[in-house]
Amino acid sequence: MRLVTLERCQAGVQLGKPIYSENGKILLSKGTELTDSFIARLKKLNIYTVYIDDDASEGIDILESIPVKVLNEATATITEGLGTLSEFNLSKPTLQAMIRTEKAVASFQSIFKEIINCLNENRTVLNLLATTKIHENHVYTHSLNVSIYACQLAIENGLSLKAIEEIGLGALLHDLGKIFVSPDVLNKPGRLTEAEFELMKSHSELGFNILRKVHEVPLVVAHCALQHHERLDGAGYPRGLKGNEIHPYAKIMSVADVFDAVTSHRVYRPAMLPHKAMELLYAGSGTQFDTNQLNLFKNCVAIYPQGLTVKLNDGRTGIVTKYNFHSVGRPEIRIIREKDQEVTPYEIDLSRNGNLTLEIVEADALL
Template sequence: MRLVKIDKWKPGMKLGKPIMNNNGKILLAKGVELIDRLIPRLKKYNVTTLYIDDEVSEGIDIVESIPEALRMETLHTITEGFQTLMDLSQSNSNLQGMMKSSRTIRSFQKVFKDIVALLTDNKNALNLLASTKIHENYVFNHSLNVSIYACQLALANGLPLKNVEEIGLGAILHDLGKVQVPLEILNKPSELTKEENALVKQHCEQGFEILRKIHEIPLPVAHCALQHHERIDGTGYPRGLRGDEIHKYAKIISVADVFDTVTNPRAFKPAVMPHQGLEILYAGSGTQFDMHQVNLFRDCIAIYPPGLTVRLNDGRTGIVSKYNYQAVGRPEIRIIKSEENEKVSPYEIDLGARENLMLEIVMADALI
């Protein structure tokens, strides 16, 4: 199985993984042959890459970091929980409301404990590109992805489980305030105006105001909503905090937040590949983002996920076939083209092996 950009599809290609909606309903099944009329429909839903099966990628497995059932359960919890918290924030506080908010927070904590347990046992770098879905609500999917990345990064920091779970809860709820932003602005297919951008930026304080009033939520979790757009050089918002003025939880979540934002398609901007997302983080490392957190994050994620096509510094082209957990930037590669760009009988090389240390990935794309 390999990953291809939707713009580079060719007649006869067959889906290697089904395409689903947020409810887990299969819209296009594995094995479906791609035809002209399907492509515009997929692009309409911001699908930018597809997994396909073909001879050269036979046997390359794409492992999902989070099982589909758990992902669906968590998305359902986030969708219902966000709405409950927003409704309660707009009504007068009473005993019934307090009980509802308590149940909502417990439901968030329950699903996140399952995610933490899964990631603690996980021996692969995170690959959230492993499934192709049509996302009807960007905020809910983004909240889930950021919580998964933030949890992995918190574990890499060696933090106690209590702190990991608080960071996960803070990450799930970091964009709660965006539920108050009109969908026509969140889904606008072009750059926001100055006024629209100012309205979106209010989500940090709006989310904080809701969360700080909920007894079950530790104050640092509420500060994740408030501070996740702060930057260590003081250029962030809403308060322009600098360095150690920013809570460590927020520094972790800001890295996860930006990475997931740029590696997922938005209404007005296409997604980039994981290695490009990491480059964006490194460009802001030491100014916008904590350098230590970016370095740790690099080792948490699949920079070159299985199925991605890459070119080596000796001119050969191949498909990433397996993670190298000891060095995620040096995976195993299935070579499919020679130095002269001619097709060859596929064979495997391990970039982590001593004899291949002079080899480097110099270009990565979803296209052979």
């Protein structure tokens, strides 16, 4: 199985993984032969990459960091729960609303308990690209993804279970305020006007103002929503906090938030591959992001996801087959071409070949 951009897919290729709707229904199952009309429909639904099965990638199994069933249940719960929280009337919450909110928070807590269990059970390298889903409302999927990345980073930090749970909840709720920002502004292609940008920025405080009044949500979780767009150099918002004025949880949150945002496809721009996203994050090391958090993060996400096509500096082309847990940035590769000539596939381990580097990396098929 390997990862290809839909742009390069031609009719006749076989899907390696199912494609799910946002509520977890299978839209196209594994093994489906893609036709021109399927490809056109998937493009319309903003699917950017798909996994396909072909001869060259036979036997490459893509690890699922979190079982699809857990992810689907989580998305459904988040969709319902964020909706409930957004209806919470700040000035005069009714008893009913308070009970509904309490239930929503409890259901969130059970979600990331399950996610933390999955992350703790098997030492994993996160590859959230592995589940292809239609994103009708990307606030929900984004919240879940950020929560998974943030929990993993919290584990990597060696934090206590209580802290990991708070970070998980903070990440799930960090963009709650976006529910009040018009989708026209949220999904606007190109630059926002000053007024639109101000509206967009208000989501941190909007979320905070709700969360700090919800009894079941610890105040530190509300601060995750408030501070996740702060930057170490003080150029963030809403308060322009600097360095250690920013809560450590918010520093974790901002790494997870930006990484997921840029590796997800949006109507107005294609997804960035993880290694490019990591370069972008490192460009903000010490100014936007905490360098220590970036160093920990790069050890727990798949910078070169399994199934990706790569070209080495010696001209060979291959597909990423396996991660090396001791050296996440240097995976095992199945070579399929040497200087544009097809060869009988063989595997090499980049962690044992220090002289080889990855030159070109594409979510691309050699179709």
